[in-house]
Amino acid sequence: RKEVEQDPGPFNVPEGATVAFNCTYSNSASQSFFWYRQDCRKEPKLLMSVYSSGNEDGRFTAQLNRASQYISLLIRDSKLSDSATYLCAVNSGGSNYKLTFGKGTLLTVNP
Amino acid sequence: DGGITQSPKYLFRKEGQNVTLSCEQNLNHDAMYWYRQDPGQGLRLIYYSQIVNDFQKGDIAEGYSVSREKKESFPLTVTSAQKNPTAFYLCASSLWTKGGEQFFGPGTRLTVL
Numbered sequence: 001r002k003e004v005e006q007d008p009g010p011f012n013v014p015e016g017a018t019v020a021f022n023c024t025y026s027n028s029a030s031q032s033f034f035w036y037r038q039d040c041r042k043e044p045k046l047l048m049s050v051y052s053s054g055n056e057d058g059r060f061t062a063q064l065n066r067a068s069q070y071i072s073l074l075i076r077d078s079k080l081s082d083s084a085t086y087l088c089a090v091n092s093g094g095s096n097y098k099l100t101f102g103k104g105t106l107l108t109v110n111p
Numbered sequence: 112d113g114g115i116t117q118s119p120k121y122l123f124r125k126e127g128q129n130v131t132l133s134c135e136q137n138l139n140h141d142a143m144y145w146y147r148q149d150p151g152q153g154l155r156l157i158y159y160s161q162i163v164n165d166f167q168k169g170d171i172a173e174g175y176s177v178s179r180e181k182k183e184s185f186p187l188t189v190t191s192a193q194k195n196p197t198a199f200y201l202c203a204s205s206l207w208t209k210g211g212e213q214f215f216g217p218g219t220r221l222t223v224l
Contacts, residue, residue, distance in 0.1 A: 034213075042218070087154070
């Protein structure tokens with residue numbers, strides 16, 4: 001099992017739709033989880049941090065399921081500007097320094 | 112404005128040449144990282160540094176070297192030993208007390224001609 005795996009995508013959804021991404025991780029000792037957004041040819045930008053069971057920020061909700069070792073990102077009422085690649089990142093085995101990133105899921109929101 | 116800067120934005124190199132990519136941060140972060148991203152791929156860790164004068168190899172350190180002489184700076188040298196250096200290079204930094212949240216610079220696109 002890979003350290004961090006994401007839905008391969010791509011996801012194509014209409015404006016206003018709700019879309020969810022999943023990310024599984026293999027290291028049960030991981031303590032910190034993150035979702036990043038990366039626009040084409042740009043750097044990743046931190047979208048949400050998940051330290052306990054979940055986190056919500058406006059239209060975005062991140063959830064953590066430690067028993068099944070996955071995190072999810074839910075985007076409600078999708079906007080055209082949400083089109084991007086979404087990367088999940090998982091802290092590596094208790095260290096506060098190293099993150100392992102998934103390969104990302106491409107989302108395109110269509111008018 | 113606090114942030115992470117990388118230079119140059121674009122870099123072209125002839126085969127057999129070493130090049131150094133700059134990364135500077137004024138966020139007072141303890142840790143700094145270098146990643147490589149290839150098209151359609153995730154980020155792969157090259158080197159990271161937790162404190163000044165100390166650094167560790169990541170998953171793909173071969174053909175690269177780094178230094179950490181100052182807290183603010185973590186330059187990456189891509190040596191001629193790196194077989195496929197053409198890629199997007201990203202520098203990041205973090206505070207260890209924040210659980211590892213990493214913030215990225217704008218990146219350097221290196222092309223080997």
